[in-house]
Amino acid sequence: MKVTAIGADISGNDVSCSKNLIKNIEKDIPTLIKKGAYKAALTNITGDDVVISAFVEDDRLEEVNQGIVDILKKNAEDLGDINGISNTLEGAGEGVSYAEAKIRQDRYPDAIIVAFDTYGGEGFVHKVADSVMKAARGMDQVTDIGGSSSNHGQEIPGVGYVSDETDDPVVVATIEDIESIGIVAGAMMGAALGNKNVYLVKRGAPSYVIPGSVIMSITAYMNGNVMDLAEPLSSKMRILKV
Secondary structure (H helix, E strand, O other): OOOEEEEOOOOOOOOOHHHHHHHHHHHHHHHHOOOOOEEEEEEEEEEEEEEEEEEEOOHHHHHHHHHHHHHHHHHOOOOOHHOOOOOOOOOOOOOEEEEEOOOOOOOOOEEEEEEEEEEOOOOOOOHHHHHHHHHHHHOOEEEEEEEEHHHHHHHHOOEEEEOOOOOEEEEEEEEEHHHHHHHHHHHHHHHHOOOOEEEEOOOOOOOOOOOOOEEEEOOOOOEEEEEEEEEHHHOOOOOOOO
């Protein structure tokens, strides 16, 4: 089994996602179960970007990925990122962000999904995503890690190709012990925020930051249940005054 995550900017503006867009996407999520997903959800809403994630058996990955893109296309207020998908690498443009990671077969499917939103395609966001992956790599109870920045030039199963112009990366990490989610997520968040001009936002918050900045959301995806980790992680990391 794997967790698959596909993110795209399909909003009608550059700073947020409308309530109607979110409602319509969530209404169509059950179609992914019919296509073979074990669980599926709208996991991240980051500025004007959304990420749909699913737990899926390997032999249904292509069908579920195509189903995710179909939902994004059907509900898009702007087809920008969808139009970047191509059947050939040569024809690919700025497109959807894709990440996948393996899950141990004897475990509940639990994952951490980190998503980014840039306003002007700030190039340093890929360095930030890479630091998030490095923070999780090798930690106890982490099964696998995947990131969209490493998929540029590679065929997305069931979808096609996107170019290295694709921004707003997604990072996924699969976790073997539910009590390790906070530890791993804290390390991933800290690695991201240690970079310049990166800000943590709640799921669904608009990207009201100074241009030249990047925002991120971080979600625990536990057996199909979605939990926004921005508030609990930031609360734990507040300095206790004496």
